[in-house]
Amino acid sequence: MDLVGEVIRSVRVGRPGARLVRQTGSRGVRFPAFEGSGFHVVLAGTCWLVTEQGDPVELRPGDVVLTSAGAPHGLSSVPARLRDLPMVELGPHRPEPGPASFEFLCGSYHLGPGRAPHYLRTLPDLVVVSPDPERGPRLRALTDLLRAEVSASPEGDDATVPALLDLVLVHVLRQWRDEHEPGAGALTDDPAIATALRQIHENPAEPWTVERLSRVAGLPRTSFARRFAALVGRPPMRYVTQWRLERAAGLLRETDAPLATIARQVGYSTEFAFSAAFRRAHGMPPGSFRRMPRPAMGVSAGSAGGVRAEG
Known part of the structure; x- marks a missing residue:
């Protein structure tokens, strides 16, 4: 039994969503805990991954943050404390004027309580995967396709978006597994x-x-x-x-x-x-x-809009 295939089959029953985020402010943004799994792909600029515990981690274009079981976290243009970052406010709105400090693509699967796959629950709450020289071009191509589809369909009704979410997650999980759990390609080797x-x-x-x-x-x-x-x-x-x-x-x-x-x-x-x-x-x-409809994308993806923050 393929481990990554099992994960994909499990998350696919959730409600998929994707959005493009253009962060124009200097304060960053905080994401609350949610029932599910997701990821961020840094597209442009540099930023810092901020968690409840541990030091901020610098992210560069191409880096992927996997939220294995929906843990709270934040992304900021400078190192910060999570509680100091403004909470993201989902919903379409006009992007703020001015240059963006960083831009990233979000993908998520909203699942029911306790429905995150067992393997994802065994991973750290937040996993950072940097581009692999061999896999980089493929993951970058998938990211470009996902970005284009999200931009073309800001309401999230494009049938290709869930498939692209699956493929991005497959590549991220396989790279993480090969780097940290070599040989663990099966759900069980028994x-x-x-x-x-x-x-x-x-x-x-x-x-x-x-x-x-x-x-x-x-x-x-x-x-x-x-x-x-x-x-x-x-x-x-x-x-x-x-x-x-x-x-x-x-x-x-x-x-x-x-x-x-x-x-x-x-x-x-x-x-x-x-x-x-x-x-x-x-x-x-x-x-x-x-x-039940898919969850709202939360961002004016068609215009690569920013995210409004509370506070």
Whole structure:
């Protein structure tokens, strides 16, 4: 099982958003904590990543900041304390006049509480990835494409934006993994657990139990459950449920299939049982989730506008 692919499948069920930020003031901007994951790519100028703990980190064009689980942070033209930076105010507005001190591209996936993928939750709250000589041209090309699409579609309704967000995140995670966790290309290198995971992913409609999964893995039931939880971060049946509902969320966003059909495809015998489980996981019934619009981009991206700050 590919580790990065698992992360992408998990975040894809969230609400994707992207925006271009042109910071014209000298005070910087503060981003609050949010339920999800995201990144910033510095496009022009230099700035400093500011966190609640630790010293500010200087960023240069091409650097990427990964907010693995939505931790609060700030970007400032000078070193600063996070509490001293004005809070970002999302919403379209006219850019402030004057030269920009720095410019960056934001991408985010808004997820439900506790829905950030397990691997991202194991990373530091904020990860900085600098351009790699080999990957640099590819990541730069993806960033240029994402910037162009966001600028052309300031309302965020361009279908290519989510795909480009996925690709940027793939490149950033792979570079981080290769630099800090060489050889950790799979969700798990345990062949027995990997076999069980593959079956869960490929056949979510199967009536899985711990007993059945342990037979697939070729392990005693107790040993399988213990190893699965240790390696994947969740007990087997909790993982099965989360995967089914993540897959269902993707089908709700990507298809017009009736709820009863989606319920059967992800292993629920009735639409009622599926709806109840989906509501518990996502905080709303599947019909409401399907109708929910994407979050506002928050910035007048078409004009490469700035961000208004409170305070």
